Amino acid sequence: MAKKSASELADELAGLGEEIVKRATAETRKYVAQEIEEQFLGTPRAARxxxxxxxxxxxIMDALTDDEAASLKxxxxxxxxERFEEDGPSDxxxxxILxxxxxxADPTFDY
Known part of the structure; x- marks a missing residue:
């Protein structure tokens, strides 16, 4: 078995690091999307x-009326x-949202 040079080991580690980041990002996106869907759309597994x-x-209405959320201004x-205040959110x-x-949640979607 031939010894790897420091450069080869560094390249291998960089590749592993990129794969770890890719997988962690995909997993995080999946669980954040799942939580948003459960909270705002409801799912059978959602515990209210x-x-x-x-x-x-x-x-949905709580989020839209949140005075602290600058992104919703x-x-x-x-x-x-205002439209939803009477009849609630529309389909x-x-x-x-869905x-x-x-x-x-789609790790292949490139934004």
């Missing part, structure tokens, strides 16, 4: 006690919130 008994629609989202809005969640 995790969300203080709030329904997915309640969680967008005028378009504020207009959506199209929920579909948009679309975003599934793209986020």
């Amino acid at each position: 006690k995790t969300y203080c008994g709030r329904t997915p629609d309640d969680c 967008d005028a378009r989202l504020q207009a959506v919130r 199209d809005f929920r579909a948009g 679309f975003a969640v599934r793209l986020f």
Whole structure:
């Protein structure tokens, strides 16, 4: 068995490091997407006690009215919130959440 040079070992370690980052990123994206889907869309495995008994629609409205969330200060989202105050979130809005969640969870999707 031939000894590897320091350069060859460094290249091998760099490759392993890249693979670890790739796998960790994919796993993190999967679990973050799963949590968002459970909270805002509900799934059979979602335990509503995790969300203080709030329904997915309640969680959507809570997020849209969160004064601390600077990312939700967008005028378009504020207009959506106003529309939803009476009848709750629309099916199209929920579909948009699902679309975003599934793209986020897909490790092959290149944004």
